[in-house]
Amino acid sequence: MRQEITTICTSDIGGQTRGKGYPTRDRERRLERGIGWTPTNALITPFGKIAPSPWGPFGDLVMHPDPATETRIDFGDGSAVEGFVMADICHLDGTPWEVCTRGFLNRVLKALDERHGLSVRAAFEHEFAYFGADEQPNSPYALGAVRRLGPFGELYLAALDQAGIELDTFMAEYGPSQYEVTVGPAIGVRAADHAVLVRELARATAWRLGEQRVSFAPLLRPDAVGNGVHVHFSLFESATGRPVNHDPDRPDGLSESAGRFIEGMLRKMPAYLALTASSPVSYYRLTPNRWSAAYNNLGYRDREAGVRICPVFDPTRIAKQYHFEYRAADATASPYMVLGAMLAAGLWGLDQGLDPARVFEGAPQHFDDAHNEARGVRRLPLSLTDALDAFEADEDLTPIITPVLKSAFLAFKRFEIGLLKDLPPEALCARYAEVY
Secondary structure, three states: OOOOEEEEEEEOOOOOEEEEEEEHHHHHHHHHHOEEEOHHHHHEOOOOOEOOOOOOOOOOEEEEEOHHHOEEEOOOOOOOOEEEEEEEEEOOOOOEOOOOHHHHHHHHHHHHHHHHOEEEEEEEEEEEEEOOOOOOOOOOOOHHHHHOOOOHHHHHHHHHHHOOOOEEEEEEOOOOOEEEEEEOOEEOHHHHHHHHHHHHHHHHHHHOOOOOOEEOOOOOOOOOOOOOEEEEEEEEEOOOOOEOOEOOOOHHHEOHHHHHHHHHHHHHHHHHHHHHOOOOOHHHHOOOOOOOOOEOOEEEOOOOOOEEEOOOOOHHHHHHHOOEEEOOOOOOOOHHHHHHHHHHHHHHHHHHOOOOOOOOOOOHHHOOHHHHHHOOOOEOOOOHHHHHHHHHHOOOOHHHHOHHHHHHHHHHHHHHHHHOOOOOHHHHHHHHHHHO
16 A cells, blocks of 8 residues: 655755655645744755754744645656645745745746736756766767667656646757756746756656666866756736837847846846855856856857847747846756846846846957946856855845845855865865755
């Protein structure tokens, strides 16, 4: 006899999926009542130790599951069913808890709609390493690299399909044993929900193939090709669904409202980078000439820009296809924090009525600081410590992030840095590769 289990989950500050399970037969009761949670759980680091907690052993919360996120995956091999559901963490009276990452994203989405009548459509593009495939040189984008996966790719895509996620592409990437999965766009919080599923179902699939592993860590080794998370996104009118990103009469085809939103993202990128690239090893990857983001610039089809305008493949549908990509993120950050931080900065840009962003011509590293600064472009923080300092110093985003969440995030990440501060880069990368 076996009793199926469903886990009510949260994606925490460290991008880890944690939660509590119940017998699936109790579904109706748990959907109504949720399950208890403890405030200090938010400060469990990826390495198990708990950061200094203002709550200590006190306090009670409840995880309220969102039925729209229920996931049940049967791999058909006799292994246990993967059953889980994402939740919002609330106080016992039902009010949202400020340190809930999903609640943070929902808070920003609500403000964007209420203040400007806008919503977001987004999709997370993930890169990861699969340790069940032999590393071979000369294998970027190679058919042979997909073949060496064995059944992993087919089982993984089938699991995503079971979960109701729209599949886009799956490929061997540039690095040895590196792969990329892209999925279709979803509206609002669903995009981040799907990002959690993409990560967890990759891990679940690998485990069923002889207890293999995947890693979404930004770098497996300091000299390796990095694993990024790229967020494709576009804005649309909440009431009508009309896209508002493109205007053929404006520079670079960028509409005024979208341009103000992007300008807010660019100006505040140094201040929120810690929320989207959330580990010390993230900053080994965010360097020039590495096909990752090192500056807060807007690029036109530029894969080293902080934000880029993506190509349109059907000119007759440009209004619908015109969209953007945020590139300074990785999987050490919760997808709810990534999307929430981006939108919070864009919301600030709209609130302030900033002049619309302009495309930066060329690569910023090829120009001097005076040239770049005249165009509002600056080098992003060089370390997580620097990024946390910039986040702490910024006051413009604090009201929407809230002081409580900001304080918890800073305490969490500074404690995490201290845990591993004596490790050399190779060992540091190895630790994060294990955890992510």
